[in-house]
Amino acid sequence: MRVKITETAKNMLFPKGTYCICCGKLIDNTRTYCLCDHCIRHMDFQYRLLNNDEEGVRIFDCSVAAMGYGVYERRLIFSLKYDGNTYIARIIAHILYDCLRHILEETGECPWFKADVAVPVPVHKTKMRERGFNQAEKIAKHFAVMSKMKTMPDGLIREKETDAQRALSAYERKENMKGAFKANPKRLGAIRDRKVLLIDDIYTTGATARECGCALKQAGAKEVYFLSLLASRHQKT
Ligand SMILES: [Zn+2]
Numbered sequence: 001m002r003v004k005i006t007e008t009a010k011n012m013l014f015p016k017g018t019y020c021i022c023c024g025k026l027i028d029n030t031r032t033y034c035l036c037d038h039c040i041r042h043m044d045f046q047y048r049l050l051n052n053d054e055e056g057v058r059i060f061d062c063s064v065a066a067m068g069y070g071v072y073e074r075r076l077i078f079s080l081k082y083d084g085n086t087y088i089a090r091i092i093a094h095i096l097y098d099c100l101r102h103i104l105e106e107t108g109e110c111p112w113f114k115a116d117v118a119v120p121v122p123v124h125k126t127k128m129r130e131r132g133f134n135q136a137e138k139i140a141k142h143f144a145v146m147s148k149m150k151t152m153p154d155g156l157i158r159e160k161e162t163d164a165q166r167a168l169s170a171y172e173r174k175e176n177m178k179g180a181f182k183a184n185p186k187r188l189g190a191i192r193d194r195k196v197l198l199i200d201d202i203y204t205t206g207a208t209a210r211e212c213g214c215a216l217k218q219a220g221a222k223e224v225y226f227l228s229l230l231a232s233r234h235q236k237t
Helices: 007-013 037-041 071-081 088-107 125-131 135-147 170-177 185-191 207-218
Strands: 062-068 117-120 156-158 181-183 195-203 223-231
Touching: 062 088, 071 088, 071 135, 071 195, 071 223, 088 135, 088 223, 117 135, 135 195, 156 207, 170 207, 181 185, 181 207, 195 207, 207 223
Parallel strands: 062 223, 117 195, 195 223
Antiparallel strands: 156 181
16 A cells, blocks of 8 residues: 655654754754754854954944854855755854844844844846845845844845956955945935944955945945854955
């Protein structure tokens, strides 16, 4: 006799979230951030405050990355970005939220939580077509719900398609990014005099973040904060 497995039975046999989102190993669903013991032990959850001052000019009122850019940590982003596992965006948002809670407990203040609106770093429309989604937008959406703030996916517009940043030096990245972003003319009213939280997945040299931050400040944002999941260890070049 053929046995038809019902949806309920299937969910009991293979409950959602029982695979480590980093290595794919089978885990039970009580694990923090859907990570197995091995992967979570190898991840660096120490946040990094980032300095984005440029020639003495302050671009971000505060700027932080939740984790370092290690081989384990970056798999979270790769899995979201290149394998299209969009459910990981919610888990990443959770890591960001917990990171800010931690800062709040440690220092007694957390400006990031005071933002009126979360704006993701936009991807160019060619990338959007290829991938079908913007990973920073997915993360920002979940983070905004958790933190009870608004989200504005189209607050910034990516004006030019920049060369792949990976092979470029810090100086070249900066040149490459110049004028790449602008505030969306339709959203100026929602940016002016507001506290804006810029969200990205990875912070490398900061060239992208700073360009976005400048565009928001030029549009009249009162304060701009930055938050990303990963920061490259080689950020200071
Ligand atoms: Zn694992």
